[in-house]
Amino acid sequence: MDKIYIEGLEVQSLIGVYDWERDATQRLLVDIVLFSDLSTPATSDDVKDTLNYAEVADAVTAVAAHSKFALIEALALAMIRQIFKQFPVQKITLKLSKPDILPTAQNVAVEFTRERNEE
Numbered sequence: 001m002d003k004i005y006i007e008g009l010e011v012q013s014l015i016g017v018y019d020w021e022r023d024a025t026q027r028l029l030v031d032i033v034l035f036s037d038l039s040t041p042a043t044s045d046d047v048k049d050t051l052n053y054a055e056v057a058d059a060v061t062a063v064a065a066h067s068k069f070a071l072i073e074a075l076a077l078a079m080i081r082q083i084f085k086q087f088p089v090q091k092i093t094l095k096l097s098k099p100d101i102l103p104t105a106q107n108v109a110v111e112f113t114r115e116r117n118e119e
């Protein structure tokens with residue numbers, strides 16, 4: 001299956017388990033793989049025939065901005081659900097990173113792969 005990638009998308013969200021995380025938004029990074037047959041847009045050269053990655057990035061950014069989850073797991077799945085709601089994609093892999101949170105680790109992240117109707 002062909003793929004569209006969105007890598008290192010920076011978003012802001014109110015996220016975290018602890019009280020001190022509930023006052024200000026934090027920087028998160030999102031990596032997304034959209035599994036989609038790209039044969040038609042590759043031939044037509046028309047954005048109407050494909051998943052517009054700019055629109056997907058906007059949708060995910062909005063989910064982050066308007067949510068208040070404790071866990072990055074919950075936010076990641078909410079992002080996947082919104083993509084399935086708005087776009088005709090059959091399968092998604094989404095990795096959500098919280099890179100600024102642990103002083104002794106470069107990154108922490110969760111990753112989900114889901115197919116439409118199995119979230």
Ligand SMILES: Nc1nc2c(c(=O)[nH]1)N=C([C@H](O)[C@@H](O)CO)CN2
Binds near residue numbers: 016021071072073098
């Ligand atoms: N599996 C997870 N573990 C933890 C999370 C999380 O979202 N998923 N979050 C926290 C805190 O909010 C963390 O970011 C600060 O220690 C702890 N563990």
